[in-house]
Amino acid sequence: MKHIIGHKNPDTDTICSALVYQDFLTQKGISAKAFALGPLNKETKFVFEKFGVPEPEQITELPKGTEIILLDHNEEGQSIDNIKDLDIVEIIDHHKVKIETDKPISIYIEPLGSSCSIIAKKYLGLGDLSDVKLSKINASLLIAGIISDTLFFRSPTTTQTDKDLVEKLNEIAEIEDLEKFSLEMFNAKSDLGDMPIEEIIKLDYKIFEFAGNKYGIGVMETTNKDYGLNRKDEITEKLKEIKTKDGLKAVFFSIVDILNEASYTLTSGNEEAELFTKIFGAVEKEGSLFVDKLVSTKKQIVPRFQENLMQN
Ligand SMILES: [Mn+2]
Known part of the structure; x- marks a missing residue:
């Protein structure tokens, strides 16, 4: 079978x-x-x-x-x-x-x-x-x-x-x-209740390898972005923990506002926040990195990371 x-x-x-x-x-x-x-x-x-x-x-x-x-x-x-x-x-x-x-x-x-x-x-x-x-x-x-x-x-x-x-x-x-x-x-999908933070991050989460380094990329597609943004401090702490525990170069977590077609990204550290800002032209908004029209891991986030990280 x-x-x-x-x-x-x-x-x-x-x-x-x-x-x-x-x-x-x-x-x-x-x-x-x-x-x-x-x-x-x-x-x-x-x-x-x-x-x-x-x-x-x-x-x-x-x-x-x-x-x-x-x-x-x-x-x-x-x-x-x-x-x-x-x-x-x-x-x-x-x-x-x-x-x-x-x-x-x-x-x-x-x-x-x-x-x-x-x-x-x-x-x-x-x-x-x-x-x-x-x-x-x-x-x-x-x-x-x-x-x-x-x-x-x-x-x-x-x-x-x-x-x-x-x-x-x-x-x-x-x-x-x-x-x-x-x-x-x-x-x-948006109704997450009191789900533990790590489960939220790992709901839609994949490991990618760029230029020999491993990156964790998680996405929360939601009609209720505030649910994620209200827990941003806990999420950021957990991203740092996952980065260390899983031996990753960086971890990114994007809260995708489905209906307004925009994303709010949290990262596992300052260096990765700078990298994300540089690559995607993000602006600071509600304590996260806001990018209008950035909604797809597959077609937008991963290809642009690949393009940028492979050059170095
Ligand atoms: Mn699919």
């Missing part, structure tokens, strides 16, 4: 794309099962409850030699702990590529707004000739993944294809008011 796994600190796109791809492969007669590398975030939980879908099983390791399909990621540091012991047989993703394999495998990477868009194309692209049917629930899950990753088309990662796919998918899903559904999703 092929184990389909999304990235650590799972988001709606990684979970929904993995789960629906399980259905696709199963209909193709290929034995496959989707797993989550950790608990689902509140937005994903909202989506699963709304459509009555059971949550995928959570795992942290798999037996040596297990066949795995990586969904919505391709970097080892973002994947299952014992990835080195496992057999990667396929990758489906929409992030930058950084992987080495020891044999030829099937890799499908397309710069669309979400991995759910890629999975949707697999169903819809096959047309009437296909024996693969997209159910109402799975169409709904794919829409949720696309809305989540593209911030309902606000993110610069959004493509016309993503928009066209949502329209086509909704002919099957029949979600009455997509705008309203997206707001419900974002509000669910």
Whole structure:
């Protein structure tokens, strides 16, 4: 059996794309099962409850030699702990590529707004000739993944294809008011209650390597930025702690105001604050580094870090 796994600190796109791809492969007669590398975030939980879908099983390791399909990621540091012991047989993703394999495998990477868009194309692209049917629930899950990753088309990662796919998918899903559904999703994601600070930072958090150094980059996409800004001192302390504990060069945490399309970034120290300000032209606002229109880790934050840090 092929184990389909999304990235650590799972988001709606990684979970929904993995789960629906399980259905696709199963209909193709290929034995496959989707797993989550950790608990689902509140937005994903909202989506699963709304459509009555059971949550995928959570795992942290798999037996040596297990066949795995990586969904919505391709970097080892973002994947299952014992990835080195496992057999990667396929990758489906929409992030930058950084992987080495020891044999030829099937890799499908397309710069669309979400991995759910890629999975949707697999169903819809096959047309009437296909024996693969997209159910109402799975169409709904794919829409949720696309809305989540593209911030309902606000993110610069959004493509016309993503928009066209949502329209086509909704002919099957029949979600009455997509705008309203997206707001419900974002509000669910923003409702963090008294979640411990480290969990908030790690909700959407990835390690990247630039010029031989490791950087932690966390994002909190929210409709309630004040929730994060009110806890900025605690967050900053924790970023410093994570930096030391995990041997990182720097840690950045951006509070992304989804509806106003801007971000407020906190950092693990002065040097990294200066670096961030220099790279992104940030201005001081509410005790954070404010950048208008900076909302995407994948298309804006990571590429600009890479560009700047590789030169030195
Ligand atoms: Mn994604």
